Amino acid sequence: MNDTAARQRGRNRLVLIAIFALFFGAFALAGLLRFSGWRPAGMKNHGELLQPPGDLRTLKPVLLTGGEYRWNPVERVWRIVVAPPADCGEPCVALSAELDLVTQLFGRDADRVHVLWVGNVPETALKMRETRGLRDDPALRHALPRVDDPAGIPVYVVDPNGFVILRYAPGFDPSHLRQDVSRLLKLK
Numbered sequence: 085m086n087d088t089a090a091r092q093r094g095r096n097r098l099v100l101i102a103i104f105a106l107f108f109g110a111f112a113l114a115g116l117l118r119f120s121g122w123r124p125a126g127m128k129n130h131g132e133l134l135q136p137p138g139d140l141r142t143l144k145p146v147l148l149t150g151g152e153y154r155w156n157p158v159e160r161v162w163r164i165v166v167a168p169p170a171d172c173g174e175p176c177v178a179l180s181a182e183l184d185l186v187t188q189l190f191g192r193d194a195d196r197v198h199v200l201w202v203g204n205v206p207e208t209a210l211k212m213r214e215t216r217g218l219r220d221d222p223a224l225r226h227a228l229p230r231v232d233d234p235a236g237i238p239v240y241v242v243d244p245n246g247f248v249i250l251r252y253a254p255g256f257d258p259s260h261l262r263q264d265v266s267r268l269l270k271l272k
Contacts, residue, residue, distance in 0.1 A: 129250060129264045129267075130252075130256075130257070130260030130261070130263060130264055131241060131250035131251060131252045131256070131260065131261065131264055132250065132251045132252070132253065133249065133250060134229055134248055134249055134250065134251055137243075137247040137248055137249045138227045138228060138229055138240075138247065138248030139227065139246065139247060139248075140155065140224070140227050140242060140246040140247070140248060141155055141245065141246035141247070143221070143223055143224055143227060143246075145200070145202075145218045145219070145221060145224055146218065146219045146221070147216060147217065147218060147219070148205065148217035148218065148219060149217070153200070153216060153218060155244075155245065155246035156244075157244045157245045157246075159244065160196060160244050161196055161197065161198055161244055162196060162197050162198075162241065162242070162243065162244060162265060162268055162269065163197070163198045163199075163200050163241070163242040164183060164186075164187075164197060164198070164199045164200070164239060164240070164241060164242075164261070164265070165200045165202065165228065165239070165240040165241075165242055165248070166179065166183070166199065166200070166201050166202065166237060166239055166240075167202035167203065167224070167225055167228055167231050167237075167238075167240075168201075168202075168203060168204075168237045169203075169232070169237075170203060170204065170220070172203075172204070172206075172237065175236060175237060176204075176206045176237070177206045179237055179239075180201075180205075180206050180212070180215075182258040183199055183212070183215075183239075183258070184212045185258065186258050186261055186262045186265075187199060187212060187214045189262050190262070190265070190266065190269070193266075193269045194213075194214060195214070196269055197214055197265060197269070198214055198215075198216050199212060199214050199215045199216065200215075200216050200218055200242075201215055201216070201217050201218065202218045202219075202220055202221070202224060202225065203218075203219075203220040204220075205217040227248065228240055228248060229248070229251060230251070233253070233254050235253070235254040235255065236254025236255055237254055238251055238252060238253055238254055239251075239252040239256065239261065240252070241261075241264065241265060241268070243268075250264060
């Protein structure tokens with residue numbers, strides 16, 4: 085065997101090893117990123133993901149106008165739930181204006197989002213087409229995690245089946261709520 089053939093065989097082996105390393109190295113890197121918990125910025129939610137989610141399916145909320153609010157999963161309606169304290173005042177008016185802007189920005193999907201306001205509903209919130217006023221119910225309040233936050237009024241996102249999946253701390257950025265719910269609305 086001549087020296088040129090041995091050199092060529094060595095070069096071919098190096099190319100084969102490089103291809104092997106690139107192929108399996110990409111798998112190893114993907115596995116490392118996946119199991120380390122890293123997520124791209126576009127895949128992260130801004131609200132606090134509740135683990136385990138709160139279960140509202142067994143509750144029968146009563147509308148302020150009378151009648152029962154039903155968790156109808158077939159309609160694929162997402163809910164934004166606000167449960168402020170009884171003496172809310174100006175913070176409730178400000179929050180209702182922010183939620184009105186958020187629901188307007190949903191555009192054609194706005195009818196797939198209901199804003200459920202538990203207790204006294206400010207006049208500004210009643211003007212929103214998507215707002216449903218609910219009677220204050222201790223069982224409903226108890227099902228919402230950390231609802232009586234001394235820092236202010238938290239907001240919750242409830243899926244079409246009646247599970248509380250996201251919580252937004254008092255003073256949250258309304259654009260984050262809009263981004264998260266917009267992503268959820270894409271899930272048909």
